[in-house]
Amino acid sequence: MTIQLTESPIPRTGLDPLEPGFQLDPYPYYHWLLRNDPVHLGAEDTWYVTRYADVRLVMSDHKFGCASVRDWWEEMIGPGALKQIMRDTMFFEDDPKHARLRGLITPVFAPKRMKALQPKIDEVVDELLAPLFRRGEMEMVNEFAAPLALTFVCELLGIPREGYEGVRTWSLDIGPTLDLIPNDEEIRKGNIAMGAFADYLQGLIESRGSHRGPDLISVMLDAREESLAKGEPPVTMNEMVSTIISVVFAGHDTVTNQITNTMLALIRNPDQLDLLKRDPSLVSGCVEEGLRYDSAVQSNSRRLMVDVELGGKLLRKGDFVVALMGAANRDPAKFDDPDRFDITRTGTQVMSFGAGMRFCLGAILARLELRTALDRLVRMENVRLEIADSDISYQRSSMFRSLVELPVSFTPTGG
Numbered sequence: 111m112t113i114q115l116t117e118s119p120i121p122r123t124g125l126d127p128l129e130p131g132f133q134l135d136p137y138p139y140y141h142w143l144l145r146n147d148p149v150h151l152g153a154e155d156t157w158y159v160t161r162y163a164d165v166r167l168v169m170s171d172h173k174f175g176c177a178s179v180r181d182w183w184e185e186m187i188g189p190g191a192l193k194q195i196m197r198d199t200m201f202f203e204d205d206p207k208h209a210r211l212r213g214l215i216t217p218v219f220a221p222k223r224m225k226a227l228q229p230k231i232d233e234v235v236d237e238l239l240a241p242l243f244r245r246g247e248m249e250m251v252n253e254f255a256a257p258l259a260l261t262f263v264c265e266l267l268g269i270p271r272e273g274y275e276g277v278r279t280w281s282l283d284i285g286p287t288l289d290l291i292p293n294d295e296e297i298r299k300g301n302i303a304m305g306a307f308a309d310y311l312q313g314l315i316e317s318r319g320s321h322r323g324p325d326l327i328s329v330m331l332d333a334r335e336e337s338l339a340k341g342e343p344p345v346t347m348n349e350m351v352s353t354i355i356s357v358v359f360a361g362h363d364t365v366t367n368q369i370t371n372t373m374l375a376l377i378r379n380p381d382q383l384d385l386l387k388r389d390p391s392l393v394s395g396c397v398e399e400g401l402r403y404d405s406a407v408q409s410n411s412r413r414l415m416v417d418v419e420l421g422g423k424l425l426r427k428g429d430f431v432v433a434l435m436g437a438a439n440r441d442p443a444k445f446d447d448p449d450r451f452d453i454t455r456t457g458t459q460v461m462s463f464g465a466g467m468r469f470c471l472g473a474i475l476a477r478l479e480l481r482t483a484l485d486r487l488v489r490m491e492n493v494r495l496e497i498a499d500s501d502i503s504y505q506r507s508s509m510f511r512s513l514v515e516l517p518v519s520f521t522p523t524g525g
C-alpha cells in the first residue's frame with residue numbers, strides 16, 4: 111500500500127534518487143511529483159520526468175540522446191579498461207552507430223529462437239528449485255533468481271558453463287561503476303574486473319573458430335565475415351566485447367530483481383497469491399503486473415541534443431533528463447487505482463522495457479523466465495518472509511530496484 115503524501119517529500123534542493131527514503135520506497139515521491147511537478151528540476155540540475163506519455167517521449171525521441179551521457183561518464187571514470195571497453199557500448203550510442211550495433215545482435219533475440227528456449231528454462235528452473243523445495247527455505251535472490259538469470263544470459267551469448275562464475279564475479283565488481291557515482295576504490299576494482307572480463311571474452315571469441323551456433327558470439331563473427339567479404343567495415347573486437355558485456359548487464363540483474371520484486375509483491379498481497387495458486391493461467395497477467403507495480407529498472411538517463419519544451423518547462427540542450435519509468439507505471443492517468451497490485455488487470459502496457467528504438471531486446475526472454483519462475487514459485491505452500499518488513503533493503507542504485515536478499519520459508523516438498 112503506497113502512502114499518498116500531501117506534504118512534499120522532496121527536499122528544497124530537488125529530488126535526489128540516492129537519498130535513503132527514496133531508495134527504500136520511491137512510490138510516494140513519484141505520486142507527489144505526478145500530482146505537483148511532473149517535469150521536475152532535481153538535485154544536480156537534472157530533470158526528472160514522471161508522466162507516462164512524457165516518459166515514453168524521453169525514452170523514444172532522438173532529441174534525448176545517449177552519446178553525450180558517455181562524455182560525462184568517461185570524465186567521471188577516468189582512463190582505464192572501463193573507458194576503453196565501454197566506448198563502444200550501444201547504451202552510450204545514438205544513431206547511426208546505435209542502429210548498426212543493435213541490428214547486429216537483433217537476430218539472436220528472434221521470437222522463434224526465444225520460444226525454443228522454453229524446455230531449457232523449465233529444466234533449469236526445476237533443477238534449481240528441487241533441492242530448495244526439499245529444504246523448505248531459500249534466500250531467493252542468490253539461491254534461485256540470480257543463477258537462473260545468469261544461466262540464460264550466458265546461454266544466449268555462447269559463454270560455456272565453466273565461465274559462469276567469472277562472469278558473475280566480474281559483473282559484481284563492474285556494476286557500481288555503471289550505475290552510481292562510484293568512489294575511487296570502486297573504479298579501481300571495476301577497471302581490474304573489466305580488464306579480466308575483456309581478456310576472457312577476447313580469448314573466447316578468438317577460439318570460436320568455425321564452431322558456430324545461434325549464440326551472440328557466433329552471430330557477430332558471422333556478420334564480421336560477411337562484412338569483410340563485401341568489403342564493408344567489419345564489427346571490431348572492442349565492439350564485440352563491449353556488446354557482450356552490455357548484454358550481461360542488461361539481462362542479468364534485471365531478471366533477478368524482477369523475479370524477486372514480483373514474489374515480494376505476491377507475498378505481501380496474499381489474496382493475489384491465492385488467486386494465482388488457484389488459477390495458474392493468470393501467470394502472464396502476474397508477470398505484467400509485477401513489471402508495472404515494482405519494475406526492476408526504475409529509470410533511464412538521457413541528455414538533450416536541442417532545447418525542448420516539456421510540461422510547460424524549458425529544458426536546454428546538454429541538460430540531463432531522467433525518465434522515471436517506475437513513476438510512469440503508477441501514473442493514474444494511464445492505470446486505474448495504480449497502487450493496487452492486481453494480477454487480473456488487462457491491457458497493461460508497462461513502461462518497464464522502455465520504448466521506441468531502444469525497446470528492450472530481451473523482453474521476450476525475460477517474460478519467459480519470469481513466467482516459468484513464478485509458475486513454480488507459487489507452488490510453495492505456507493510461504494512466509496523470514497525477514498521483518500522493516501529489515502527489507504535494496505542495493506543502493508540510481509536505476510535499479512534490487513532487493514539485497516529475500517529469505518523465505520515454506521512447507522518442504524519433494525521428499
Ligand code: HEM
Pocket residue numbers: 169200201212262263266356357360361362364365368405406407410411462463464465467468469470471472473475476
Ligand atoms: C525484467 C527484465 C528486464 C527489464 C526490466 C529490462 C529493461 C530494459 C530497458 C528499460 C531498456 C531500454 C534502455 C534505454 O532505453 O536506455 C532495455 C534495453 C535492453 N535490454 Fe533489457 N530488460 C530486461 C531484460 C533483458 C534481458 C533478459 C536481456 C538480454 C538477455 C536484455 C537486453 C537488453 C538490450 C540488449 C537492450 C538495449 C537495446 C538498445 O539499446 O537498443 N534485457 N532493457
